[in-house]
Amino acid sequence: EAQVTQNPRYLITVTGKKLTVTCSQNMNHEYMSWYRQDPGLGLRQIYYSMNVEVTDKGDVPEGYKVSRKEKRNFPLILESPSPNQTSLYFCASSPIGGVGGYTFGSGTRLTVV
């Protein structure tokens, strides 16, 4: 089944403890991206990648890192999480051009205390 898989689905952590949210797609898509969803603010782009070793900042990149060493994986790294990073995170992928639409993961609900 074609899908984007995120792990974990739920995560509670403490301020400053490094964490990684994984994202993997099995559709051989070039494009992958991370979004966060917050009440009243909608979904905002954190980082995106157009292909292996090619990444760029979105609208809200502060406090996040990403890497794209393999085409299928695009992990989101929080080096020192803070409470304002409590949010619902989504990974998405698509072929270049995106005209076929974007496939989203099921989301990761992160709480930083």
Added chain:
Amino acid sequence: AQSVTQLDSHVSVSEGTPVLLRCNYSSSYSPSLFWYVQHPNKGLQLLLKYTSAATLVKGINGFEAEFKKSETSFHLTKPSAHMSDAAEYFCVVPEGSNFGNEKLTFGTGTRLTIIP
């Protein structure tokens, strides 16, 4: 930059009655446009997409949308609402300077409530 405006943050309809969720876009050219649905505690699912082919687009679960360039609109409709349609709906436009999809711009969402 492109943008989308969802005109209603919340819509309530009775089961079996028509659904209309409104979306206006702002773009200097004819964009691609998508509608996504998010059921409670679920991810985002593509309902339908417009990519400059037919202006009337049919999607899943009986939804359709019509691209109207003169009105810069892409409203989502369904003839008869079902209880399972209760969800949040997002109008989305991709944009970017390279391949055209570096960024997805989301509308603020419309929460659809179905009254039994």
